[in-house]
Amino acid sequence: MRLALTMRQAALAVALGAAATIGGALVFEHVFGYVPCKLCLMQRNPYYLAIPLGLAAALLPPRWARIWLWLLPLTFIVSAGLGAYHSGVEWGFFAGPSDCGGGSGAAAGSVGDFMNQLQTTRVVSCTEAAWRFLGLSLAGWNVLISLGLAAFAALAASRKGFYVGR
Template sequence: MMGATAKGQANAIAALLILAGLVAIGTAWGFELIGGYAPCKLCLEQRVPYYIGLPLALASLYLSLKGRSGLAALGFVLVAAVFAYGGGLGVYQSGAEWGFWAGPSDCGGGAAAPASAADMLSALQTTRVVSCTEASWRFLGLSFAGWNAFVSGGLAVLGLIAALLSLKARKARVA
């Protein structure tokens, strides 16, 4: 019975991780597509852990549901590592925004260059260069990067909790 409880808890934590991650990446897309906030190059890089971590979390949840607690635990550890990396990117950009350290020297807009010389003048008039070292928005003192660091850190912790609970479920099943 203890194994079933740990497995159920691991699955609930994994579902929470997936839901929270979807809300976070959906919010980022919303600010961009609806709110008109253009992401910088580093902002776009901070989305990659969501694109990797969420499908991996879903696969790990599937493994857990199928009784493969050991593999699920490994998957959740990988999920935690991916989101810890994403949190580190957020901390790096936040520190650069606050002037604690220099940001990347190649960080501008996330858009591609114009395809032709004729389009260049038009692009110069409409393109807004976004710096990785200037926060375009803050809420409760945190920028987009700061919120990403906070959320990614939380998702990493949830991944570790799901991994530990999966191991506990595996041990209980084996015993």
């Protein structure tokens, strides 16, 4: 079965893919308790940019949509680069930032709350993968997701319509 997608539909699909990826990261953080490090938080920025870019490309006239759609592969290539760097830091190939520690995400209300928070907060290092699946950390999965979204957006931007499936 072949599914024909327009540029607008493809742009919307990329925006939804970016939103789902960010949603997954937020679930890992707020539901499962994985505190992100500095590099983890940096890797989210291209996604925060890609969501409105994709939505804009979906809503603009076709000529402008194609231009905005071409910005998406560039955004995701940057994202893949950040993920590759972070993966390299985790595997010991690169030195990570010296100030790499995560935020707890919660503000202390009083001095007593702050002291309790200090006792229970663990500083997150960029050099340790908090979670792995099939040998890849979240940073490694970011590389794959980013490259997939970049390729999809580039394919959509290069044609008036394209097909997904057989």
